[in-house]
Each structure stands twice: as C-alpha cells, then as structure tokens.
Amino acid sequence: MRALLSKKEGLSFTPVYVGTHQNAYRHVLLGEEAAGGGVGATLEKESAAIRARLAVLYTTPAVASHPLAAHPRVPAGVRARLVAALLKLDSDPARRHLLAAVELDHPQAADYARDYAPLENLKLVEYAKIAGDKK
DSSP, rough: OOOIIIIOOOOOOOOOOOSSSSHHHHHHTTSOOSSOOHHHHHHHHHHHHHTTTTOOOOOOOOOOOOOOOTTSSHHHHHHHHHHHHHHHHHHHEEEEEEEETTTTTTTTOOIIIIIIIHHHHTGGGGGGGTTTOOO
C-alpha cells in the first residue's frame, strides 16, 4: 500500500503503526488519524455499523496472500507433503473448518514467478518496517 500510494499516486505521508487493521479503522473513527489501511477481509469482519462509518478511498490491485514459508533446511519432500496435506484438507468439506480455525482459508500452492516476482517491481524493501524502527 505504501509503495503504491507513494510511487504510483505520488502521495507523501508518514505512516503510524497501530498494531492491527481493526485498530487502524478505530483510529479513523475516533478522529485520531485521517485515514488508515487494511485489507478487505478484515474490513468485512467489522460490524455493519462500523463499515457504514468508513469509506474506502483506494483499493490496491490484488496480490497473493502471505505465504506459508519453510526454512531451506526443511527437505523439499517434507515441504511438498505439507503443501499436499493442506490442499487436501481444503478440498475436504468435513475438515475445511480446521484450516478456517487458524485463518488459513482456501490455501493454494504458490508460484513465485506468478505470485511474488511482480512485487519486486515495487521495491518494497524501501518500505519495510524493521522491529524497533520509529518510521
């Protein structure tokens, strides 16, 4: 979001991190911030009363969700079995609730070239918030 607003839209702003998307919405509602960021899924979880008091000002292009990543020392076979198990759980209506309980709804196998390489063009590392960073 920061990269798109800065590079594509030419906006300049100082981000304030409030911990969660829900907190961002509440900061806006309380007048503590002029605008806040979140994702559609978290906004949809808000009550109709809260959603009615907020206006979506900008929607980013769709991007892949957060990946489930494995350390390189995890053998490729183990990684492949984990992916297969997660996809199998999702395809089984009787067990899909197990994934939903950990907010891993509808997992899909990632493809770096398709899902994440396009994000490199945004040079997101320039916008990364490092732990302890006051930006």
